Amino acid sequence: MKQTLIELQQICKRYDTPNTTNVSVLENIKLTIVEGEFVSILGPSGSGKSTLLRIIAGLVPPSDGAVYYSGQEVRGANPGVGMVFQSFALFPWLTVLENVKLGLENKHLTETVKMRKALSIIDMLGLDGFENAYPKELSGGMRQRVGIGRALVMEPDILLMDEPFSALDVLTAENLKRDLLELWTEKKIPTKSIIMVTHSIEEAVYMSDRAVVLSRDPARIIADIPIPMTHWRDKQDVQFTGLVDRIYSILTKRELKPTEPIEERKKKIEKVQEVPAGALTGFIELIDDLGITVDLYRLADQLSLNLEDFLPIVEAAQMLGFAQIQHGDITLTEVGRHFADASVLERKDIFKKQVLQHVPMIEKIIWILHSKSNNKMEREFFLEIFEKHFGLEEAGHQMDILIDWGRYAELFAYDEKAKNLYLEQEVTGTID
Numbered sequence: 001m002k003q004t005l006i007e008l009q010q011i012c013k014r015y016d017t018p019n020t021t022n023v024s025v026l027e028n029i030k031l032t033i034v035e036g037e038f039v040s041i042l043g044p045s046g047s048g049k050s051t052l053l054r055i056i057a058g059l060v061p062p063s064d065g066a067v068y069y070s071g072q073e074v075r076g077a078n079p080g081v082g083m084v085f086q087s088f089a090l091f092p093w094l095t096v097l098e099n100v101k102l103g104l105e106n107k108h109l110t111e112t113v114k115m116r117k118a119l120s121i122i123d124m125l126g127l128d129g130f131e132n133a134y135p136k137e138l139s140g141g142m143r144q145r146v147g148i149g150r151a152l153v154m155e156p157d158i159l160l161m162d163e164p165f166s167a168l169d170v171l172t173a174e175n176l177k178r179d180l181l182e183l184w185t186e187k188k189i190p191t192k193s194i195i196m197v198t199h200s201i202e203e204a205v206y207m208s209d210r211a212v213v214l215s216r217d218p219a220r221i222i223a224d225i226p227i228p229m230t231h232w233r234d235k236q237d238v239q240f241t242g243l244v245d246r247i248y249s250i251l252t253k254r255e256l257k258p259t260e261p262i263e264e265r266k267k268k269i270e271k272v273q274e275v276p277a278g279a280l281t282g283f284i285e286l287i288d289d290l291g292i293t294v295d296l297y298r299l300a301d302q303l304s305l306n307l308e309d310f311l312p313i314v315e316a317a318q319m320l321g322f323a324q325i326q327h328g329d330i331t332l333t334e335v336g337r338h339f340a341d342a343s344v345l346e347r348k349d350i351f352k353k354q355v356l357q358h359v360p361m362i363e364k365i366i367w368i369l370h371s372k373s374n375n376k377m378e379r380e381f382f383l384e385i386f387e388k389h390f391g392l393e394e395a396g397h398q399m400d401i402l403i404d405w406g407r408y409a410e411l412f413a414y415d416e417k418a419k420n421l422y423l424e425q426e427v428t429g430t431i432d
């Protein structure tokens with residue numbers, strides 16, 4: 001029977017922001033991680049992946065629920081974990097050796113033992129000869145090796161990695177992934193389990209044994225997929241591409257059920273993806289050019305886009321009724337095809353219909369502008385409404401994108417200087 005290393009029991013996390021209280025980020029997360037597992041955590045941008053990792057590390061307390069490490073409830077820093085950060089988090093005034101040794105700061109060990117352990121890890125990570133170099137003298141890949149070294153020198157049962165490769169160029173990242181995987185699979189490190197947050201489905205399927213997929217607003221676990229392949233994995237293998245496609249299709253599935261009546265959706269203030277109308281138009285044209293149905297994973301690969309950049313465009317196209325996603329493939333709807341083939345003016349008309357039908361926030365903006373005798377209203381006014389739902393920063397982003405969509409659809413105009421939204425002409429037949 002394998003030892004349970006981490007158990008998350010009904011973890012919830014809520015944050016207060018300057019304008020909103022108790023915004024739920026994580027909801028009812030239950031997860032068990034046993035010895036020998038390499039688990040990836042995937043999810044849309046801002047879904048709460050890093051927050052979850054920090055809760056496991058004990059760096060952030062959960063609002064509800066508990067984290068157990070080897071059967072003991074974690075209160076404060078989790079003694080069983082070492083953490084690797086996307087940004088390396090090295091101290092620039094310390095050498096490679098000093099940075100790595102820092103991981104042992106709180107251990108009751110003699111200086112000689114600390115030195116021996118640090119040098120051995122430095123050697124294992126291919127940093128031999130750079131012990132006395134400062135981070136600024138190192139490439140990104142080598143800096144991350146130091147970050148990994150600092151976590152591994154503690155000989156943690158669980159290695160937590162928060163997007164460890166995303167700040168690196170592709171080749172450096174591939175090289176480091178292979179080296180880390182070799183240390184793990186050949187048991188050259190005493191680590192019993194690895195939990196990695198990543199944006200890359202391919203990375204998750206290449207490296208880990210299990211992919212846990214989170215939803216957004218708030219994050220719940222929507223899938224927990226075993227990856228039953230031996231290392232080294234062939235990225236062209238049908239089992240590999242099948243798993244990538246499956247996770248893609250889960251991630252691109254809309255959280256709001258398509259069957260939900262539009263009247264129900266209109267009661268909600270639903271966040272829209274921050275995708276300008278121009279980018280969306282280009283994307284729909286591209287799908288149309290490539291054929292009726294396009295494999296999303298291959299498309300992202302062709303465009304060299306990572307999930308974080310790609311998913312919002314796909315979701316926006318889906319939300320506005322231009323495309324449908326099924327089994328990892330994207331297909332233009334009839335409206336989408338019509339939009340792709342239309343003239344510039346016709347497109348504006350189609351876009352107008354789609355946003356009015358699918359984006360209740362735009363409908364509210366127009367309703368308010370209509371109700372004013374001068375058909376004008378300050379941006380600030382709408383911002384305050386949206387702030388209650390999304391918090392200040394996100395409300396600003398949402399407002400920017402709604403203005404972009406509204407202007408493109410010629411539903412309203414925007415005076416950049418005065419920061420006013422106003423109606424240029426009557427919008428007919430669409431407002432209840």
Ligand SMILES: Nc1ncnc2c1ncn2[C@@H]1O[C@H](COP(=O)(O)OP(=O)(O)OP(=O)(O)O)[C@@H](O)[C@H]1O
Pocket residue numbers: 015016017025043044045046047048049050051052
């Ligand atoms: N200290 C905090 N106070 C308030 N809100 C926070 C705090 N930390 C995170 N959040 C919010 O929690 C949500 C989840 O953030 P988190 O960084 O965990 O997501 P993520 O999935 O790791 O994002 P990304 O993929 O962009 O790295 C975001 O909306 C973020 O703004």
